[in-house]
Amino acid sequence: MTEQKKSLNFIEQIIEEDLKNDYKKEDLKFRFPPEPNGYLHIGHASSINLNFGLGLKYNAPVNLRFDDTNPIKEEQEYVDSIKRDVEWLGFKWEKECYASDYFQQLYDWAVKFIKDGNAYVDSQTSDEIAQQKGTPTEPGKESPYRNRSVEENLELFAAMKNGETKEKAHVLRAKIDMAAGNMLMRDPVMYRTLHQTHHRTKDAWKIYPMYDWAHGESDFIESISHSFCTLEFLPHRELYNWFLEKIKEPGDFLPKQREFARRNLSHTVVSKRKLAQLVEKNIVESWDDPRMPTISGLRRRGYTPQSIRKFAESIGVGKRENMIDMAHLEFCAREDLNKTAPRVMGVLNPLKVVITNYEQEEEWLEAENNPEDESAGSRKLPFSKEIYIEQEDFREEANRKFFRLKLGKEVRLKNAYIIKANDCVKDDDGNVIEVHCTYDPKSKSGSDFEEAKRKVKGTLHWVSIKHALPVQINNYDRLFNVEDPTADKEKEYLEFVNPDSLNVTTGYVEPSLQNAKVLDRFQFQRIGYFCVDKKSSAEKLVFNKTVGLRDSWAKKK
Numbered sequence: 001m002t003e004q005k006k007s008l009n010f011i012e013q014i015i016e017e018d019l020k021n022d023y024k025k026e027d028l029k030f031r032f033p034p035e036p037n038g039y040l041h042i043g044h045a046s047s048i049n050l051n052f053g054l055g056l057k058y059n060a061p062v063n064l065r066f067d068d069t070n071p072i073k074e075e076q077e078y079v080d081s082i083k084r085d086v087e088w089l090g091f092k093w094e095k096e097c098y099a100s101d102y103f104q105q106l107y108d109w110a111v112k113f114i115k116d117g118n119a120y121v122d123s124q125t126s127d128e129i130a131q132q133k134g135t136p137t138e139p140g141k142e143s144p145y146r147n148r149s150v151e152e153n154l155e156l157f158a159a160m161k162n163g164e165t166k167e168k169a170h171v172l173r174a175k176i177d178m179a180a181g182n183m184l185m186r187d188p189v190m191y192r193t194l195h196q197t198h199h200r201t202k203d204a205w206k207i208y209p210m211y212d213w214a215h216g217e218s219d220f221i222e223s224i225s226h227s228f229c230t231l232e233f234l235p236h237r238e239l240y241n242w243f244l245e246k247i248k249e250p251g252d253f254l255p256k257q258r259e260f261a262r263r264n265l266s267h268t269v270v271s272k273r274k275l276a277q278l279v280e281k282n283i284v285e286s287w288d289d290p291r292m293p294t295i296s297g298l299r300r301r302g303y304t305p306q307s308i309r310k311f312a313e314s315i316g317v318g319k320r321e322n323m324i325d326m327a328h329l330e331f332c333a334r335e336d337l338n339k340t341a342p343r344v345m346g347v348l349n350p351l352k353v354v355i356t357n358y359e360q361e362e363e364w365l366e367a368e369n370n371p372e373d374e375s376a377g378s379r380k381l382p383f384s385k386e387i388y389i390e391q392e393d394f395r396e397e398a399n400r401k402f403f404r405l406k407l408g409k410e411v412r413l414k415n416a417y418i419i420k421a422n423d424c425v426k427d428d429d430g431n432v433i434e435v436h437c438t439y440d441p442k443s444k445s446g447s448d449f450e451e452a453k454r455k456v457k458g459t460l461h462w463v464s465i466k467h468a469l470p471v472q473i474n475n476y477d478r479l480f481n482v483e484d485p486t487a488d489k490e491k492e493y494l495e496f497v498n499p500d501s502l503n504v505t506t507g508y509v510e511p512s513l514q515n516a517k518v519l520d521r522f523q524f525q526r527i528g529y530f531c532v533d534k535k536s537s538a539e540k541l542v543f544n545k546t547v548g549l550r551d552s553w554a555k556k557k
């Protein structure tokens with residue numbers, strides 16, 4: 001095996017095999033086929049990355065196809081959000097397609113099926129049809145309507161289409177084999193009657209094709225070479241091929257359905273239907289709530305497109321379902337933001353520090369924007385007599401391993417001076433509310449002060465109180481309390497929702513953030529990454545905490 005071969009995933013191996021046999025590179029064409037019944041989530045990112053990634057790798061077109069065959073659940077809002085999200089991830093589709101654009105062609109083919117004796121109208125209820133399905137070990141029973149004449153079938157089917165029959169009174173079924181080992185081949189339903197308005201075709205159609213009778217056909221119409229879907233569709237492959245064999249003309253090239261494993265993420269759910277419930281029940285604010293595992297939620301939370309693509313890339317495609325730990329997604333965010341996010345100072349749990357020997361009104365100190373990126377430059381940071389530090393960075397007494405501020409000891413204030421704590425003021429309950437310090441004017445950062453000679457181990461972030469901007473901080477925790485909220489079949493997944501997944505506080509940030517724009521991302525030094533929320537305004541800045549600097553979920557030493 002060559003080096004290159006080894007690194008191919010199994011999907012790429014399938015394509016390479018096909019290229020060796022009967023496919024030409026120009027034949028390759030892929031699609032990403034979302035149903036517009038919700039917003040895209042992190043699971044979709046895997047499928048998007050797979051299909052569009054193959055497009056880039058083989059220089060092949062990729063269609064964005066909306067699988068819009070169910071007017072009850074589908075909406076234009078979802079179509080728009082899906083387009084926005086795929087674009088934001090940085091991918092370009094060849095054509096924007098809709099299964100609904102093929103309704104006439106699908107209908108014409110269905111008429112041909114009836115004429116060829118391959119489909120019939122069944123007038124039983126869905127319950128009756130289900131009862132006749134049989135079990136994997138017992139054959140099903142044939143419908144009493146199975147042998148209707150072609151004429152009667154054609155007449156009824158046309159009446160269904162025009163809305164002249166009652167909703168749900170009839171379905172069109174493929175006539176295959178009620179004893180087939182694969183239950184999906186037991187005369188599957190091709191069309192149902194629904195007197196519903198479709199978001200695109202409006203009231204033109206009163207019958208709607210089922211997924212199986214639309215997906216492969218859409219692939220065929222678009223000349224897709226490889227149709228990748230998740231593993232649950234493996235048993236559908238036989239039916240996919242059965243339909244295609246019946247519609248193809250001699251010489252036609254058929255798309256191949258191949259399956260890969262769904263990706264699941266811990267402490268959340270990746271199913272549009274389940275996510276929709278969180279929105280409907282107001283457990284979260286919206287589809288793009290920063291706690292949601294949706295692409296739009298992750299964007300609002302502060303994730304970059306690169307970090308999501310890197311995540312999808314790193315977990316790869318597999319043949320077995322597995323659960324990816326949320327910590328891995330967070331790791332990808334941290335890695336990317338570390339390179340790109342400007343560093344700033346923000347204090348989340350403020351403790352007032354008075355520098356008793358500081359006599360100047362204020363001064364503006366030089367601060368580097370990103371040590372990982374020299375081109376990011378520097379900015380000016382105001383310093384004054386009264387500053388905030390984090391409450392947890394001060395203790396009256398502490399052991400030798402506590403390198404932060406304690407009485408009688410020194411710390412460095414990032415980009416500023418070394419200070420020493422001399423005294424503190426307490427409230428009636430004994431809580432420290434103010435620390436009195438002195439600073440060493442010679443110790444200014446960036447000066448030729450000989451730092452090494454002073455044993456100052458800790459460096460703290462801080463903000464000047466009179467210059468600081470009070471801002472809203474949205475702190476997030478896991479949306480669910482357990483790794484897999486759907487694992488316990490006795491319980492509703494909603495029972496595992498974490499009631500404390502959002503905690504709103506006030507923080508204080510340096511004034512350079514005054515002009516921060518929605519979606520700007522920052523590293524609050526020593527704390528984590530934060531992103532400006534869309535509800536932010538000039539009067540009130542709102543930050544979403546993307547992720548902490550370290551994995552706060554890993555065991556603390």
Ligand code: ATP
Pocket residue numbers: 032033034035036042043044046047067228229230261262263264270271272273
């Ligand atoms: P959901 O249950 O969230 O609605 P779905 O599979 O019904 O998922 P579609 O809109 O039909 O959603 O999905 C579009 C494509 O994304 C399909 O090819 C589907 O297989 C793939 N996909 C959906 N969820 C995942 C996932 N968790 N991991 C990998 N691929 C996924």
Ligand code: MG
Pocket residue numbers: 035
């Ligand atoms: Mg689906």
